[in-house]
Amino acid sequence: MSAERARVTVFDTTLRDGEQSPGCSMNHQEKLRLAHQLDRLGVDVIEAGFPIASDGDFEAVKAIAAVVRRPIIAGLARACHPDIERAWEALKHAAHPRIHVFLATSDIHLQYKLRITRDQCVTQARDAVRFAKSLCDDVEFSPEDATRTDPEFLCRVLDAVVEAGATTLNIPDTVGYTVPAEFGELIATIRKRVKGIEKVTISAHCHNDLGMAVANALAAVAAGARQVECTINGIGERAGNASLEEIVMAMRTRPDRYPYETGVATEQIFAASQMLSEITGVAVQPNKAIIGRNAFAHEAGIHQDGMLKNPLTYEIMTPKSVGVPDSKLVLGKHSGRHALGMRCEQLGYQFDRRALDDIYRRFVRLADKIKHVEDHHLLELIRDTHKPAASATPLIEPIPAEQAAAVNVPTPSVPVPEPEPARPFPVVSATNAFGLPLPVHADPHHEQTQQEDYLWGV
Numbered sequence: 001m002s003a004e005r006a007r008v009t010v011f012d013t014t015l016r017d018g019e020q021s022p023g024c025s026m027n028h029q030e031k032l033r034l035a036h037q038l039d040r041l042g043v044d045v046i047e048a049g050f051p052i053a054s055d056g057d058f059e060a061v062k063a064i065a066a067v068v069r070r071p072i073i074a075g076l077a078r079a080c081h082p083d084i085e086r087a088w089e090a091l092k093h094a095a096h097p098r099i100h101v102f103l104a105t106s107d108i109h110l111q112y113k114l115r116i117t118r119d120q121c122v123t124q125a126r127d128a129v130r131f132a133k134s135l136c137d138d139v140e141f142s143p144e145d146a147t148r149t150d151p152e153f154l155c156r157v158l159d160a161v162v163e164a165g166a167t168t169l170n171i172p173d174t175v176g177y178t179v180p181a182e183f184g185e186l187i188a189t190i191r192k193r194v195k196g197i198e199k200v201t202i203s204a205h206c207h208n209d210l211g212m213a214v215a216n217a218l219a220a221v222a223a224g225a226r227q228v229e230c231t232i233n234g235i236g237e238r239a240g241n242a243s244l245e246e247i248v249m250a251m252r253t254r255p256d257r258y259p260y261e262t263g264v265a266t267e268q269i270f271a272a273s274q275m276l277s278e279i280t281g282v283a284v285q286p287n288k289a290i291i292g293r294n295a296f297a298h299e300a301g302i303h304q305d306g307m308l309k310n311p312l313t314y315e316i317m318t319p320k321s322v323g324v325p326d327s328k329l330v331l332g333k334h335s336g337r338h339a340l341g342m343r344c345e346q347l348g349y350q351f352d353r354r355a356l357d358d359i360y361r362r363f364v365r366l367a368d369k370i371k372h373v374e375d376h377h378l379l380e381l382i383r384d385t386h387k388p389a390a391s392a393t394p395l396i397e398p399i400p401a402e403q404a405a406a407v408n409v410p411t412p413s414v415p416v417p418e419p420e421p422a423r424p425f426p427v428v429s430a431t432n433a434f435g436l437p438l439p440v441h442a443d444p445h446h447e448q449t450q451q452e453d454y455l456w457g458v
C-alpha cells in the first residue's frame with residue numbers, strides 16, 4: 001500500500017521565513033539547536049537562512065551546513081551575483097547544498113518594486129539560475145508573488161529557468177492571496193505548459209493571510225506538486241506559513257484523500273514545536289491544530305465519557321503519534337462523573353457510587369468558581385469530603401483566577417520569557433534591487449541583527 005504512495009519532500013523554512021517574522025529572531029546557538037531537532041524530525045530540506053542578509057545569518061547557515069549532514073541545506077538568494085556567491089560561500093561545505101534563488105514576476109512587483117520590464121525579468125532569472133547552477137547542482141527557483149502573476153508570463157519565466165538548470169520550481173503564494181481550487185489549477189497549468197517540467201520538482205510555498213495556507217499546499221500536492229514549504233507552528237511573515245505539522249498529519253490521518261508519504265517522524269513534532277516556542281518566547285495558540293495545548297484536551301462530559309470508553313470516539317489521531325505524552329482530560333464544570341471518577345482513581349482514590357456523587361456535587365460547585373480543576377484541587381476536595389466533620393466544613397476557598405491560570409499552564413520546566421515588545425516594520429528603500437543589500441532606515445529601538453530588515457522574500 002505504502003509503495004503506491006507518492007513521496008512529498010518536506011522543505012522546512014522555520015529558520016528563514018519563520019525567523020523573519022516579528023518576535024521570532026533566533027541567535028546562532030538557538031538556530032543550531034533547532035536545526036538538529038529538524039534533522040531528528042526528518043525534514044528533507046532545511047532552509048537555514050538568507051546568507052547575504054547579515055553576517056549572523058551567513059554564519060548560522062555555514063555552521064548548520066557543517067554539522068547537520070543528512071538533509072539538504074538551502075540558502076536563499078536574490079537573483080543577483082553577490083547574493084548567490086554569498087549563499088554558496090555559506091553552503092559549499094554542506095553534504096547536500098541547495099541554492100534557492102528568487103525573483104518577483106508579478107507586474108505589480110516588476111513595476112513598483114524592481115522597476116524592470118517582463119523581458120528584463122526573464123533575462124535576470126535565467127542568468128541568475130545559470131550562475132547558481134555553475135556553483136551548485138541543486139538549484140531552486142521561486143517566482144515571487146507567483147499567484148498574482150499572469151500565468152502566461154509565469155510559464156515563460158519557468159521555461160527559461162528550467163532551461164538554465166533549475167531542479168526545483170517553487171511556486172510561492174507570497175501574499176497569501178490564492179484559494180485551493182485556483183492554486184491547484186495553477187500547478188496543473190505549470191505541469192502542462194512548462195517545457196522540461198517532468199525533470200524538475202514542483203513546490204508550493206503558501207502563506208496564511210486568509211487562513212488557507214495548509215489547504216492551498218495540499219491542493220498543490222493533489223495537482224502534482226511534490227515539495228511543500230512549511231514551518232514549525234506555522235510561523236512566518238505576517239499570518240505565517242503553512243504549518244508543517246498540519247500538512248504532515250493531514251496526509252497521515254487521511255491517506256484515503258492524501259495518498260502521500262513524507263519522511264517526517266511525526267513523534268518528533270511536539271518536541272520541535274515546544275523547542276521553537278521556548279526559543280522564541282512566542283507561545284502557540286491553545287486551540288492550534290495538532291500542537292496547541294488544547295488540541296487533545298476534551299472537557300465536555302459526553303466527550304470525556306466517550307474518550308474513556310474508546311478514544312476513537314473523539315480522537316482522529318493519537319497524541320502519541322505527534323509526541324504529546326497523553327491526551328489531557330480537562331476537568332471543568334462540563335465534565336461528567338465518569339471522568340471525575342477516573343481521575344480520582346488515577347490519584348489513588350476509589351469511590352462507590354454514593355461517595356462519588358457527593359464528590360461530584362462539590363466538584364461542580366468548585367468548577368463553577370474556578371475554570372479548571374487541577375489535581376491538587378481535587379485532592380483537597382477529596383480530603384475535605386472525607387474528613388469526619390465534612391458537612392460542617394465550607395468548600396475550599398476558590399483560588400484567585402490568575403493563580404488558577406498560572407497553575408493551569410502545562411509547561412512545568414520551561415520558564416516563559418518576557419514577550420518581546422512589538423517592533424514597527426522597518427521601511428525598505430525601493431531602489432536598486434539587484435546590487436548589494438538594500439539600505440534600510442534605521443530603527444532606533446531595533447536591537448536585533450539586521451536579518452529582520454529583510455522583511456521580504458518569497
Ligand SMILES: [Mn+2]
Pocket residue numbers: 017172174205207236237241457458
Ligand atoms: Mn514566504
